[in-house]
Amino acid sequence: MDFVSLLDQQARSQPHKQALRGAGRSWTYEELAQASRRAATVLRAQGVQAGDKVALLCFNTPGFVFALFGAWRLGAAVVPVNHKLQAPEVDYVLAHSGARLCLVDGALAPLAQRVVAPVTWLATDSAAPALADFDALLEAAAPLAGDDSPAADTLAEVLYTSGTTGQPKGCLHSHANVFHAALCAAASTALSHRDRTLIAMPIWHSSPLNNWLLGTLLMGGTAVLLREYAPQAFLDTLVDERISFTFGAPIAFLAPLAVVPDIASYDFSAMRLWAYGGGPLGADMARKLAQSYRSDRFVQVYGMTESGPLGTVLHPEEAIAKAGSIGRVGVPGVAIEVRRPDGRRCEAGEVGEIHMRSPAMMQGYLDNPQATAAAFDARGWYRSGDLARVDEDGFLFIVDRLRDMIITGGENVYSKEVEDALGAHPDVQDVAVIGRPHAEWGETVVAVLVARPGRTLAPDELRAFLETRLARYKIPRVFDLRDALPRTATGKLLKHQLRGQAA
Structure with a gap:
């Protein structure tokens, strides 16, 4: 099955069911088709x-949704682009992907005008008079006839990675990969035709797109689009639209707590499940979310662009007892092993690299055979680059990114462990721990920190704070104080930028 056939099937079986809401109006499944x-x-x-x-x-x-399905009907692939990129970054993605046409939001037309890649531009509305108006063309167009649908192995998407370690890579996903990503995500969270799903995170990102937008349409539910995330608009839409399911990075749920003083007055009774991904929560933060939103129905999902994304699930009843974990294998069709450098599976308590296989896994990286070969082992398992340990119950705990591990004086330092310890300091708002070359020690541990508003951070006090929490060799030798840390639109730290900057 593919999503072109699926949409047509939904249009026949429930033509008047609301499929999509956004921009102040709704579309039934028949109207969406x-x-x-x-x-x-x-x-x-x-x-x-x-x-x-x-x-x-x-x-x-x-x-975005109309063009997505329209391109698929023609046998073309889509290239979702991060709307927060600068012109040279957009240029790279368009040129590297070989995109023939780019649909741009009218408000982003000034960005489009600074891009030199040779593409045809269409604007989503009349706010960009210099560009052809996609909405107007859509209104005047006759529906394409025929029921042709793409083959399972036809390329459906080129999803660019966040580029946290350099230039982004284009992950190639077939229609079969995309369908399985939606199907398995829906199964893992029990999405149904009754759900009203709020898409609040950027739709160009793999999880909001493949897991939750397409997963909702697969099950015959209703997808509600929030044009752009903002804490107040997020809460208002949850209530006004009687949302039953939503997904976000942890910060999407934490940010409203700092800016909305009367969150206890919001009616979240329609919410069936809250899903988050992008980083595990500790026990204190999990309790804070449960108390603030008056719900014990928070589920964590783990995956990556390359995997569809699919990976592990931490169910609500496990959130406190297994705080800090990304869950365990529970997504249908996904196989995960944590392996030692020699390829053998890790025992409980050992640290190793997560390897994955699933029907949603990418076909490889666009025009990058070297990176593709490096990403998979000889048996076809994807090497995630995430270091984790497995406890005796099979739950995984991320320790670090493989490339973020610091070796100082022959000792391995996992940056996440140091970041977690510093993050517990009451005056620390944000932190990244990196290794920088050192002539004698190989690398030295550096903490790059942002203080909470109105607070100050003193290196000597920070060292004293860490002395009872970390071994001496893990305590940073350098504390680099900043106003902000470089992050992607989805909140991932751009550690390669920090490594390239002098302390």
């Missing part, structure tokens, strides 16, 4: 054909 057919007509008129790539540089807008 017809909008996707008109989008295919528009894209074909612009020269898009099977095998081409269509870039989508948009906020969470209905036009």
